[in-house]
Amino acid sequence: RLAIGVEPPDFTVVFIPDTQFMVMNNGYSGAWLDQWIAQADWVVDKQHELNIAAVVHVGDVVEEAHRSWEWDNFFQGWDKIEATGIPWSIVPGNHDLTSMAQPFASNRWDDYNKFIAPAFQRNLHLQSSFPQGKYENSVVFFEAAGLEFMVVGIELGPTQQSLDWASEQLHRHPGRRAIVNNHFVVWGAERGIDVVGWAKRHRNIFMIQQGHDCAREWNRVIYNDWGEPIQEILTDYQCSGDAFLRYYTFRVSEGRVDAFTFSPSQNRFETDFNSQWHFDFNFGDLPARTDPAARNRYRRAAGVGGGGGGGG
Template sequence: MKIEYYIIIFTVFCTLSCKTKDSFEFVVLPDTQTYMEEFPEVYINQMQWIATQEKRFSFVLHEGDITQNNSEKEWEIAREGFALIDGKVPYNLSLGNHDMGSETGKFADTRNTELANKYFVSSAYINQSNSIATFPKGAIDNNCAEYDIIGEKWLVFSLEFGPRNKTIEWANKLIENHPNHHVIVNTHSYMYNDNTLQDGEDWYLPQKYGVGKEIGENAVNHGGDLWEKLIKRNENVLMVFSGHILGSGVGQLVSKNDFKKDVYQMLANYQKNVKGVEKGDSGYLRIIKVDKKNQLITVKTYSPWLDKFNTDPEHEFIFNNVKM
């Protein structure tokens, strides 16, 4: 009887252990801006659900446009939501064009992120986010977290809207100093909804905002620029996540970097005015599973608010033969 008991325990332990070593999951939160403005209960519900899954998810990424109007009221709501997962699930925030500006309702006319840094104080954020570096120092505008998951080391970057030349230089140096880490890049503006990178005369380019008028080291970069200057030149960048774009609000792209390795790039945005989102209160988020053993990246789209998966092909899909 005792032998059978120990066999059962050993089998359960091995199953859980193998699962932990072979795969992991994390959450990608698309633009929550209209939730902050009109449907805060939907956002709070998202965060409550994540809190109940604390043993499941390795971290949470927010793609930016946390707020709609960069107002005290909206940042208070944002902080209330993330407080629900403090100490439970690490999170890394990208700041969007709606999260910066000279005053409420001014979207990226200047790179003023005072309110973001007021409600997410750098010293506390570093501990919560597993950050090993922020840029500028003492601010959350750009941050790099380090994780040790499935027997692999990871760097997770969350970069500002329209990353500046000096921001890209900072990120490149960190990646160069960690050549054996897999890298995930999370930034607000990168892909367009036609499955291409933002460039040329596309709508919503960072260059078309006030911050886009800067030059030199402060000059901004769109998706195509970021690919050329950061993503494709680093062999260990595996995934890129972004939001910002309306229309269908979704897109995916697999591109070869300079080392002939695939980079998996995804756009997701489920806010108000996105096609198929009637009121902007859908509450959809992305669940990403990285399966090292089977060489898969699985993407699912789920709404805790509706308790529903969106299984349409553009919202639920798998990348095969992922080399890690």
Template sequence: MLFSALLLVSACSPRLQQATFVLLPDTQTYAEKFPEILEAQVNWVAEEAANINLVLQQGDLTQNNNDLEWQRVQSAFKRLKGKVPYVLAVGNHDMGSAPGKFADVRNTELFNKYFPYQIMATLPAFGGVYEANKLDNAYYLLETGKHKWLVLTLEFGPREKVIAWANEVVTKHQDRTVIVNTHAYMYSDSTRQTDKDYWRAQGYGIGKDTGPDAVNDGEQLWKKLVKKHPNIRFVFSGHVLNTGVGTLVSINDAGLPVYQMLANYQEGVQGSVKGGNGWLRILKLDFKNNSISVQTYSPYLKEYRQDEAHNFKIEHALLKPGKKK
């Protein structure tokens, strides 16, 4: 009930024309080696809950998909219950036939054990799932002031049948601005992932599946889902190494801009320290002035990144759902 109250307060506050989302990418190294950094991130979110509308996590919650790491992740996110809504994604490190097997098969038993449908479905903003009792593909409905949102969180390498389901969900909610949250979509050169890039879902064991179970990369997801709907306006992802960041604005079939962002700070990303040193992203949407500001902050270090790739503003953004021409 507390989250419902928060929504009501938000709807009556002077901040009607603003929304703040926190992106919490690939926490895998924290779960494996530095749980205190994940705790610092989540504690900061809990402390700032009155100023945050939503937390979006982009997958690879764990490094080795084992019970110890899942216990650490579960313990951290429990602190947000009743304070701020959060949405999780499944990454390639969160699935497999056994701990340490990364997406060789589409098995997410431990993810669904530690974040069970029976509990997650009772939280305010929860909308529904693709598969019964599984959180791998789910949608959430919330409001920030007068602005209505649909958040779709999709599995690593979304299957053909999952994309078909996602199209149906978006079509039923044309009055809502849609955010797609998924593990792999953008590449570090600020383009969508294609067959020319590393770390595509097709390169893992699940990539061998065919027919309705065939996986899709970023470019395929764009063509089959994102660009087709006037109200899908944001896509957030992680997964990719190199610089770990990328930003792309593309025009959909309705002539509206779609804001696509990659952020990843895990071990293996250039310059990474302690698996990312707690860097997270803060997105502030200003509906009155049509702008999107992006800041990168570490609650662990208690400092902001100042370089342009991590601290920037998009002016003249079109943030309303829009209608088909």
């Protein structure tokens, strides 16, 4: 906690969307490896200026998970980010599957784990992963401005066991504000998987971040079972060749979070309403998870902005 009378500093969380085309380095969709290296260099260069507290990769790290040279290209950039000591999270996307033809096979993350495991094993901010010794699901802690956060990384099309594990992590740390990192929340909906519905049952979740979709970006507010807002956000610029990333600057003294979309390789911001906006944020103590008064407020407001079950 900060000392009484000390003005809390602003801080930033950076989200890196699908890097798959950039690490192929063949110009597909206008993407090249130097764009990914520029993103990584930007994180390193801005670490102190923006007070970067965490870096989150939303999945589709590579185009074909078995290609070791794509992982080598990825780590040309990621090793730079890792060397800063900034807490980080990565989740697998559909292109990180061992076989996209068998997306729910028991060995579906074998290639992902083969290449990503050494980085996670060095990750000093990793608190837990599931299954044990594998990294398709993970929890990473970070702290900023006297506040405690956790990034809950959930595999694409999670099993019920994975969601139960994630629930346990959230229940163990009710005072940590939580970001859910999942490549695409509606993946597996036909199998009864409902990541958004699951998230609404956890009071400390304030953001769901995903990628995957060449729609590029959108954001909406959904509400948890206490009637409190969760920011559901999609960010993915892989198909446009301009190598944008997304970052959020938390303005503690102003009670809000500002969203920015920036391309390091082009040195420009995107400023339309889906790219640059802000939302209010509660920097005070989190209410108890089972606060009956809050539940009553939610019941009285039933039907107001409940949101749907997934992304578009």
